Amino acid sequence: MERLQCRIYIVDDEPHNLTLLSKLLTRHGFTQVTVNSDPEDALLAIPKAECDLLLLDMTMPKLCGLELLEHLQPLVHGTPPLPVLVLTGDTRTDTRRAALNLGAKDFVNKPFDPPEVLCRIQNLLEARSLQKRLLDQNSELERLVTERTRQLQLNQLETVRRLGQAAEYRDDQTGTHIVRVSRAASVLAQRLGQSEEFVSAIGHAAQLHDLGKLAIPDSILLKPGRLDDQEMASMRQHVAFGADILAGSDCPILSMAEQIARYHHERWDGKGYLEGLEGLQIPLCARILSVVDVFDALTSDRPYKRAWTYSEALAEIEKGRGSQFDPDVVDQFLRVAEDIYQLNPIHP
Ligand SMILES: [Fe+2]
Incomplete structure (x- = not known):
């Protein structure tokens, strides 16, 4: 997937992190980056954003990352699934396991190491791109099968009609x-x-x-x-x-x-x-x-x-x-x- 086309959504309550990440991404060719420091607002906005990747902070007031992730399950397990990269300073196994169980695909520890963040983002976007291509191919195959089946049915009906005519032509x-x-x-x-x-x-x-x-x-x-x-x-x-x-x-x-x-x-x-x-x-x-x-x-x-x-x-x-x-x-x-x-x- 071209970086220019990728829509990345970042939710983090710390504006400093949002600025850091969005600058990093813009510098590396990602032009469609949306940031949101309010998780409650993000909850309403993300389903409409049609994003290809969600970068999600875990520790936030009002609505923590895990809760937000729970609300976004239909998207996280959608077709294609929305990949979630968790940004966290919380290295506890329990939090990581809970995030994984809710469909998070990868983690980045704070403070960020920019090359690592970029690398992980790129990996997730490539997986997303492959899934989209597979879906496109599947729907194209389905379309071809439907078209071919319809053609076969028409051919079958034509054969029936011609066979009937053959008998009819006798008298x-x-x-x-x-x-x-x-x-x-x-x-x-x-x-x-x-x-x-x-x-x-x-x-x-x-x-x-x-x-x-x-x-x-x-x-x-x-x-x-x-x-x-x-x-x-x-x-x-x-x-x-x-x-x-x-x-x-x-x-x-x-x-x-x-x-x-x-x-x-x-x-x-x-x-x-x-x-x-x-x-x-x-x-x-x-x-x-x-x-x-x-x-x-x-x-x-x-x-x-x-x-x-x-x-x-x-x-x-x-x-x-x-x-x-x-x-x-x-x-x-x-x-x-x-x-x-x-x-x-x-x-x-
Ligand atoms: Fe007859």
Whole structure:
């Protein structure tokens, strides 16, 4: 630390000592030296002084050095700690031990030997400087780690989005279905009172709900007419394919995506596929997805059907309340459909 930048605070009730020390320090390049002969005043002034070193007399009236040191404990043990150099004519072991216990770093005996005082001051300031540099480096490292973590999360989310688009491009080259479904799923999850983490996760995970369509042959996926039973059975396998691709991840978004992929065609009454789960056995994320996915499919043009109107699709969702869909999710969906619809102006 440059001497010019060091702020040194001296508390001593003897003006002669203050003059001696401040002259010594000024002569050796320390320009920011504050002296105070009143320990009570110093007690109030030191916390505001942002000093790098405190030179403290022990024997003073009204408030002795040890008492002052006791009051200054938050600074003495702060971050970085304020180094204290004790100036004392009192060579008793008890006083020294008490000062050390209160965080004093070094001692100078009165009368002073100027070269020794300077040497000890320099040592303490160097230690202080190293501590400050270490703190700066730590906070820079923390900033870098935070930035890197944020970047990794963004990259992860981008990968999820692109993976979802890859599956979507098989049968909808606009890629708008997954965008609408993901937004609707997170709005609905929020209105259902889910946590911020859940709402955010479902917004990303929903993009992968039909990931398994990557494994479905074009002859089935792109067939313009209705699927026969065998083709329908193959098509239904997309939930297993998708879930298998996503299985075993410890990333919360991919774990949720696996559940959504596997269960988004289950029905509340147990007549869905592939496992025939019913009611609350079906994870909430999949129950939400089921509603918004069907709504979006109904209101979109498909090779084999025209897009339903907004109110026709809503009526269909309401019809499935308690049979195809979780009744609570439907109730909330009907309540917020207008908001979700606003989000998706592509719908009729
Ligand atoms: Fe699906």
